[in-house]
Amino acid sequence: MALPLGMISALVVFLVALTRVQLSNCQHLNAKISCFDCPHNYDFSGIQVAVKCEKVKKLATATTEENGSFKVQLPSGISNTNCLAKLLGGPNQLYSKKKNLVSKVVMVGHQPNTYTLSTPLAFSTSCPLASIDAKSCGAQRGIGSSKTVDLPLPPEWGLAPSSYYVPFFPIIGIP
Numbered sequence: 001m002a003l004p005l006g007m008i009s010a011l012v013v014f015l016v017a018l019t020r021v022q023l024s025n026c027q028h029l030n031a032k033i034s035c036f037d038c039p040h041n042y043d044f045s046g047i048q049v050a051v052k053c054e055k056v057k058k059l060a061t062a063t064t065e066e067n068g069s070f071k072v073q074l075p076s077g078i079s080n081t082n083c084l085a086k087l088l089g090g091p092n093q094l095y096s097k098k099k100n101l102v103s104k105v106v107m108v109g110h111q112p113n114t115y116t117l118s119t120p121l122a123f124s125t126s127c128p129l130a131s132i133d134a135k136s137c138g139a140q141r142g143i144g145s146s147k148t149v150d151l152p153l154p155p156e157w158g159l160a161p162s163s164y165y166v167p168f169f170p171i172i173g174i175p
Contacts, residue, residue: 026073027074027075027076027113027114027115028072028073028074028113028114028115029051029072029073029074029083029105029115030069030070030071030114031049031069031070031085031116031117031120031121032068032069032070032120033047033049033064033068033087033120033121033122033123034120034121034122034123035068035124035125036122036123036124037124037125037126038125042125043066044064044065044067044068045064045065046063046090046091047063047068047087047088047089047091048061048062048064048087048089048090049061049063049064049070049072049085049086049087049088050085050088051072051074051083051084051085051086051105052083052084052086053074053075053082053083054083060073060074060075061088064090074115082104083104083105084103085102085103085104085105085117085121086101086102086103086121087100087101087121087123092125093125094123094124094125095123095124095125095127096123096124100119100120100121100122100123103117103119103120104117104118104119105117105118106118
């Protein structure tokens with residue numbers, strides 16, 4: 001009994017499709033962000049967190065819930081790679097030190113395929129350094145001096161003041 005040509009080609013197509021299917025381990029990062037100076041009932045929703053894993057081109061992002069928790073699906077097979085989570089920002093201005101912006105993703109010991117952060121991602125809603133140095137929190141910096149350089153030119157030369165010429169440096173001889 002020979003199999004019809006249509007059944008053989010359908011079987012080959014099915015086997016090729018089956019070899020391209022990659023099984024997912026459904027690895028998830030479950031974590032929370034925290035705030036240093038927020039009131040007890042602060043709404044954390046809308047704050048963006050990005051997760052980047054080594055050897056993976058795609059950046060995974062998540063938005064926090066009202067209580068500050070977020071969940072990100074990690075790419076499969078990351079057991080030997082390093083992943084970092086970074087606090088990106090939110091609907092309101094957030095302030096943080098560099099060490100509180102990034103955290104390493106680590107595996108939870110008692111649950112397979114579940115990950116968490118090694119250090120908490122934390123921020124402040126007001127500038128923590130305002131009393132020390134307002135410039136570090138993005139305060140408006142004054143515009144520099146607008147004084148122009150005025151070199152003394154002899155009046156008999158009949159030229160305009162030197163401040164009209166000094167900022168211009170012509171490039172001559174370059175083809």
